[in-house]
Amino acid sequence: MESYFVRVDEKEFGPVSTAEIRNLVDKGSFTKDDLVWSEGMDEWVAAKNLAELNQIFNTEDNNHGPYKNKLFAFASGKGGVGKTVLTASIGVGLASMGSEVILVDGDLGGPDLHTCMGILEPEHTFFDFYSLQKDSLSEITLDTPIENLRLISGACGTLGLANPKYFQKKRFIRELKTLQADYIILDLGAGSSYNVLDFFLLADEKFIVTTPEPTSMYEAFGFIKICLMRALNRSLREHPKALEVLAKEESNRPGKIQLTIPDLLHKIEGVDPKAAVTSRNVVNSFRPKLILNMVKEKDDIKEGMAIQAAVMELLSVNVQYLGYIAYDASVRDSVRGLKPFLLHDPKSQASQDLSALIRVNLLGKKGFKEILKKRKWRKHLNTHATEYPDIDMLKDAPICSVNCFYWGDCEYQDGGNPCRVRHLEPVLKD
Ligand SMILES: Nc1ncnc2c1ncn2[C@@H]1O[C@H](COP(=O)(O)OP(=O)(O)O)[C@@H](O)[C@H]1O
Ligand SMILES: [Mg+2]
Structure with a gap:
């Protein structure tokens, strides 16, 4: 929408x-x-x-029902920065506050949100939807052990259609937003394909996850720039001269800046003043939120502000630095235990950081009354944490083995992890 x-x-x-x-x-x-x-x-x-x-x-x-229907999208330039673990735990956090939440796995390269939630073989995935075995998204929505938290599991390769056109992506987003939920949280996977960019740009709230590592920050910056260029390109379709200016800038390597956005807008103004007004509105309306994950030392925290400042200076984009999450061994343990980290250990540093980020920075809950509610929320979280099933990996999941059909072509081949692609066999064999 x-x-x-x-x-x-x-x-x-x-x-x-x-x-x-x-x-x-x-x-x-x-x-x-x-x-x-x-x-x-x-x-x-x-x-x-x-x-x-x-x-x-x-x-x-006026029959929109009682739901907020807010669509959040998580993306990053680089993979392995914690998008999926954060998506799952933010879902758990919002659901524990009483909201209806649906997690959606939009990672086309390696869908694994279901394993993060302890579901090893999802009964339905997007595959059932685009192969027309199921007519609506609500039919492929899976329950999780938390009553008001549900999941749409991903399928490799596509989010509904092989090469969706822009209007089809818009229709898909509209359909997602008709689901009965307050928050629909889309994990988009890494990279900057048109699919990732368009779904990201169509979301109500856009989250970029990065770590303080230079490569990850560089790719986060590049991702923001590519998003902005995509949004400008789409908005200036009726302005050929302005599009020429954009094309010249885009011939640079992604992320590399030849012109800053103020320079670019100035150039556009020179060839088409009306296009410059539209461009300015596009730039002002793009307000992604930044989450810095795997912070190891105090100095790392400043890296979020450094990206924020660089993006403002070079791209004129107002990024909100939403907060940071500590690097915490319990997050790694939670992945092995197939549980969102907020439930694996609600008292860990990462869980405490994320709780504060959700309550204060994301939902703006401050003040005395909210502190009382926070205690109630903690209680809910602790109950969910104790009730969430422990999965015996050895019993329930095949462990990666060299006999696997995909050996040599799978990021989990080092063994020791439960197989995350087993449910995709029917898709991949087609
Ligand atoms: N805050 C953290 N502390 C420690 N390890 C983390 C943290 N966040 C993520 N990780 C580790 O990084 C790995 C990759 O996370 P994942 O969410 O799958 O990344 P992405 O979805 O961005 O590719 C996880 O398996 C987890 O072990
Ligand atoms: Mg992921």
């Missing part, structure tokens, strides 16, 4: 999702004559002139 910038009483803010605009309408802070803008639009228009928003003002159509 779209996100919009809105202008009310001469003040602009955003990006806000349709659901958030609905809330503003319910509160009486937004009317059908207020102006909105979103990616791809040349100018601000009254909300009533957009079909998707106009239906909000039609009270008979």
Whole structure:
């Protein structure tokens, strides 16, 4: 679903999702004559002139249900930075606060969110959906041991279709957001294919995970730049001269900066002033959030601020540094134990860091009342932690062996880990 910038009483803010605009309408802070803008639009228009928003003002159509339907997407330039373990534990954290949560595995290279949740052989995956064995996403949604936390398990190679067109991706996101959930959390895997970029850009809240390692930070920066270029390209389709300026900049290596974004916008202004207005709106509306994972020492924490400053200076993008998570051996143990780390050891440093990040930085819960609620949340987490099943890996999972069909072509071949690709055999053999 779209996100919009809105202008009310001469003040602009955003990006806000349709659901958030609905809330503003319910509160009486937004009317059908207020102006909105979103990616791809040349100018601000009254909300009533957009079909998707106009239906909000039609009270008979106002049957959106009690859910927030917020879509979070997790991405990173580099793999192995902790996207999947964070996605799983953030899901657990939000579910333990009482929200309805659905985790969605969108990692096309190596879907493994299910193993993180202790599900070794998912009954359904995206494969059932795109092979038309199941008609709707709700039919492939799996239960987890936590009542209000569910999972859509991934399949190698594609998220619904082989080479989805942009409108098909938009339709897929819209469909995800019709699921009955407050938070739908999409783990996108590494890299910057068009699929990853588009799904990331279409999410309501965009999270980039990095570690303080230079290569990981470099790739996170590159990812932010490529996202921005993709968003600009999509919005400037009607502006050929501006597209030429972009193409010239893009002929550089990804992540390498020839022109800063202010320089680029200046160049666009020179060839097409209208395109420059659109571009500025695109840049302002791109507000990814950054999570720094595997922090080993105090000095590492500053690396998040360093990325934030570099991205602002070179790309003019306002990144919110959401927080950091310590490097913690218990996270590694939790992966071996097939449990989200927040449940494996709720008292570990990584769990404490993540809890604070979710409550304070993500949900903005501060103050006396919230401290009381925090105790209740801790209690829920501890109950879930004790009730979450322990999986006997040796009994339930085949351990990687040199006899495997995929030996030599699998990142888990070093043995000792439960096989994470076994359920994909029907997909891969086709
Ligand atoms: N905070 C952390 N402390 C220690 N190890 C971590 C931490 N976060 C992730 N890891 C380790 O990194 C590995 C890769 O994490 P994963 O979530 O699979 O990465 P990604 O999804 O980005 O490829 C995990 O198996 C886990 O052992
Ligand atoms: Mg992953």
